[in-house]
Amino acid sequence: xxxxxxxxxxxxxxxxxxxxxxxxxxxxxxxxxxxxxxxxxxxxxxxxxxxxxxxxxxxxxxxxxxxxxxxxxxxxxxxxxxxxxxxxxxxxxxxxxxxxxxxxxxxxxxxxxxxxxxxxxxxxxxxxxxxxxxxxxxxxxxxxxxxxxxxxxxxxxxxxxxxxxxxxxxxxxxxxxxxxxxxxxxxxxxxxxxxxxxxxxxxxxxxxxxxxxxxxxxxxxxxxxxxxxxxxxxxxxxxxxxxxxxxxxxxxxxxxxxxxxxxxxxxxxxxxxxxxxxxxxxxxxxxxxxxxxxxxxxxxxxxxxxxxxxxxxxxxxxxxxxxxxxxxxxxxxxxxxxxxxxxxxxxxxxxxxxxxxxxxxxxxxxxxxxxxxxxxxxxxxxxxxxxxxxxxxxxxxxxxxxxxxxxxxxxxxxxxxxxxxxxxxxxxxxxxxxxxxxxxxxxxx
Amino acid sequence: xxxxxxxxxxxxxxxxxxxxxxxxxxxxxxxxxxxxxxxxxxxxxxxxxxxxxxxxxxxxxxxxxxxxxxxxxxxxxxxxxxxxxxxxxxxxxxxxxxxxxxx
Numbered sequence: 001x002x003x004x005x006x007x008x009x010x011x012x013x014x015x016x017x018x019x020x021x022x023x024x025x026x027x028x029x030x031x032x033x034x035x036x037x038x039x040x041x042x043x044x045x046x047x048x049x050x051x052x053x054x055x056x057x058x059x060x061x062x063x064x065x066x067x068x069x070x071x072x073x074x075x076x077x078x079x080x081x082x083x084x085x086x087x088x089x090x091x092x093x094x095x096x097x098x099x100x101x102x103x104x105x106x107x108x109x110x111x112x113x114x115x116x117x118x119x120x121x122x123x124x125x126x127x128x129x130x131x132x133x134x135x136x137x138x139x140x141x142x143x144x145x146x147x148x149x150x151x152x153x154x155x156x157x158x159x160x161x162x163x164x165x166x167x168x169x170x171x172x173x174x175x176x177x178x179x180x181x182x183x184x185x186x187x188x189x190x191x192x193x194x195x196x197x198x199x200x201x202x203x204x205x206x207x208x209x210x211x212x213x214x215x216x217x218x219x220x221x222x223x224x225x226x227x228x229x230x231x232x233x234x235x236x237x238x239x240x241x242x243x244x245x246x247x248x249x250x251x252x253x254x255x256x257x258x259x260x261x262x263x264x265x266x267x268x269x270x271x272x273x274x275x276x277x278x279x280x281x282x283x284x285x286x287x288x289x290x291x292x293x294x295x296x297x298x299x300x301x302x303x304x305x306x307x308x309x310x311x312x313x314x315x316x317x318x319x320x321x322x323x324x325x326x327x328x329x330x331x332x333x334x335x336x337x338x339x340x341x342x343x344x345x346x347x348x349x350x351x352x353x354x355x356x357x358x359x360x361x362x363x364x365x366x367x368x369x370x371x372x373x374x375x376x377x378x379x380x381x382x383x384x385x386x387x388x389x390x391x392x393x394x395x396x397x398x399x400x401x402x403x404x405x406x407x408x409x410x411x412x413x414x415x416x417x418x419x420x421x422x423x424x425x426x427x428x429x430x431x432x433x434x435x436x437x438x439x440x441x442x443x444x445x
Numbered sequence: 446x447x448x449x450x451x452x453x454x455x456x457x458x459x460x461x462x463x464x465x466x467x468x469x470x471x472x473x474x475x476x477x478x479x480x481x482x483x484x485x486x487x488x489x490x491x492x493x494x495x496x497x498x499x500x501x502x503x504x505x506x507x508x509x510x511x512x513x514x515x516x517x518x519x520x521x522x523x524x525x526x527x528x529x530x531x532x533x534x535x536x537x538x539x540x541x542x543x544x545x546x547x548x
Contacts, residue, residue, distance in 0.1 A: 039522070039523065040523045130460060130461065130521075214455070215455075217453065220449075220453070221453060257453065257468065257470070260466075260468050260507045260508075260509060261453065261455040261466060261468060262455075263507070264457075264464070264466035264468075264504070264507070264509060264511050265455055265457045266457030266458065266459055266464065267457065267511065268459070268462070268464055268502075268511075268513045269502055269513075270502055270504050270511060282504075283502075283506075284506055285506060285507065286506045287507075299506060317523075317524050320526065356526060357526075358526040358527070360528060362528065366527075366528045366529075367528060367529050367534045367538075368534065368535075368537075368538045369493050369494050371490060371491060371492075371493070371494060371538045371541070372538060372541050386526040387526070388524075388526065423524055424523065425521065425524035426460070426521065426522075426523045427460070428460060
C-alpha cells in the first residue's frame with residue numbers, strides 16, 4: 001500500500017530554521033509544511049499590508065525559503081505554508097523572486113486567499129461569540145477578520161500541479177490533511193479518513209512539541225539533545241494508517257507520552273474537535289510504540305463538518321504600559337512589596353487613567369498567583385506593574401512611575417525596564433461557510 | 446504526594462479559555478486520579494485565576510483527563526496583563542495539587 005511522508009518544518013512563526021533543512025535533507029519526505037500563523041499575527045500583518053501593499057506576509061518567509069527551497073527542489077518535496085498571512089500573493093511573489101535568484105528552474109507557486117472577510121463582517125449582524133454583540137457594532141475598531149479555510153483549495157492547487165502553496169488563514173491541520181486527500185484520492189466526505197488525516201495535522205502542527213519539545217521535566221521526563229531537536233514526520237498510508245516519527249539521529253524523542261500531550265493540546269471536547277474539514281473524534285485514540293521513535297496512531301474517527309467557519313476577529317483594544325524593577329538580598333521581598341505600594345499610590349496621585357492595573361512580584365506571585373503554597377523568602381524579586389489605558393501617552397506613564405523608583409523608591413532597586421504598546425486583541429465569530437470563497441492564483445518561476 | 450509524582454500535563458489556550466491535560470505515567474494510577482482530581486477540586490485549586498466553569502473530559506485510552514476552564518486567562522491571551530498571558534505555566538500549578546497516597 002502506498003505511503004507518503006509529511007514533515008513539519010515550523011510550529012510557530014519564530015521557530016528554529018534548521019530543523020526544516022534537516023527534514024528536507026534527511027527526512028525522506030514528500031511534503032514539508034510550515035505552520036507560522038498565530039491568532040494575532042494576521043491582525044498585525046494586516047496593518048503592515050495597509051502601509052505597504054507588497055508586505056503583510058510572515059517576517060521569516062524569505063529566510064525559511066532561502067534555507068529549504070534548493071533542497072526541496074532537488075528532492076522533489078512540495079511545500080505548504082500559511083506564511084502568506086495577510087498577503088499570500090505578495091508572499092508568493094517573494095518566493096518566486098527567491099527561486100529565480102537561486103536559479104532553481106521551473107516551479108509552480110499557488111497563492112490562496114479569500115479568508116479575509118473583514119468588509120463583510122463590518123456590515124454584518126453576525127454575533128461575536130465572546131460578547132454576543134453584533135460585529136457591525138465594532139466596525140470602527142475592527143482591524144481584521146479572517147475565516148479558517150479548510151483543505152479544499154489546497155487540494156485543488158496540488159491537483160493543478162502546484163509545487164509550493166502559500167496561504168493566508170487556513171486551519172492548521174488542514175495544511176497537513178490536503179496532501180493526504182490529494183495523494184490518496186480520499187473523498188472529502190469520507191469522514192473517518194478526514195478525521196484521521198486531521199489527527200495527523202494536529203499532532204504535527206506544533207513542530208517539536210510532539211518530538212520531545214515543551215516536554216522535558218528533568219529527572220522525570222528527560223529528553224536528550226533538545227538543542228538539536230528533530231522535527232516530526234508523519235507516515236500516512238492510503239487506508240489512513242499513521243506512524244509519527246522524526247529524522248533519524250536528531251535530538252528529542254517520539255514516545256506514546258509525547259504524543260498524548262500533543263493530541264490534547266488546545267483541544268476541548270476530544271470527541272468533537274471542530275475544523276473546517278470535519279468534526280474529528282480523538283476520544284478513542286491510542287498510541288503504540290512499534291519501534292524506538294515510531295508511534296502508531298489508531299482509533300480516530302470523524303463525523304460531518306459544521307456549516308459555519310470560525311473567524312478570528314482582530315480589533316484595537318487600547319494601550320498597555322509596563323514597568324519592571326529588581327530587588328535582591330536580605331529584605332528583597334519587603335522592598336519589592338514597598339515598591340509596589342509606592343507605585344500604586346503614585347499612579348493615584350498623578351492621576352494616571354487606567355481601566356485595569358496589575359501588580360506582580362516576579363519570583364513570588366506573577367505566574368501562579370496564590371495557588372501554590374508559600375515558598376521560603378526568595379533572594380531576588382522583580383517588581384512588575386502593568387495597566388490598560390486609552391492612549392499611548394497615558395500607558396507610557398505606568399512604566400515611568402516604576403522607573404522613578406530608582407531615585408525615589410526603596411534601597412538598591414536595579415535593572416528598570418519599561419514599555420508601552422498598542423493592543424490588538426482577538427475575538428471570534430462563526431460565519432456561514434458558503435460566504436467564504438477561497439481564491440487561488442498561480443505564479444510560475 | 447503530589448499529582449506531579451504520578452502524572453504529567455500540558456496547557457493549551459483558545460481566547461479566554463484554558464485547557465489542561467493530566468496524563469498518568471502508569472495506567473494503574475488512572476482510576477484514582479480520575480476519582481480524586483474532579484472539576485470541583487480543580488476549580489478550587491485555581492481560585493483567583495479561573496473565574497468560570499471547569500468541565501472535565503475523560504480519555505481512558507490515553508490514561509488522561511482534560512480540564513477546560515472558562516474565563517481563565519485574564520480576558521484572553523491577546524489582551525491579558527499577565528506575565529504568562531497564555532497561561533502556559535498553569536499545567537505545572539495543577540501538578541502541585543496534593544493527592545492521597547495509594548492505599
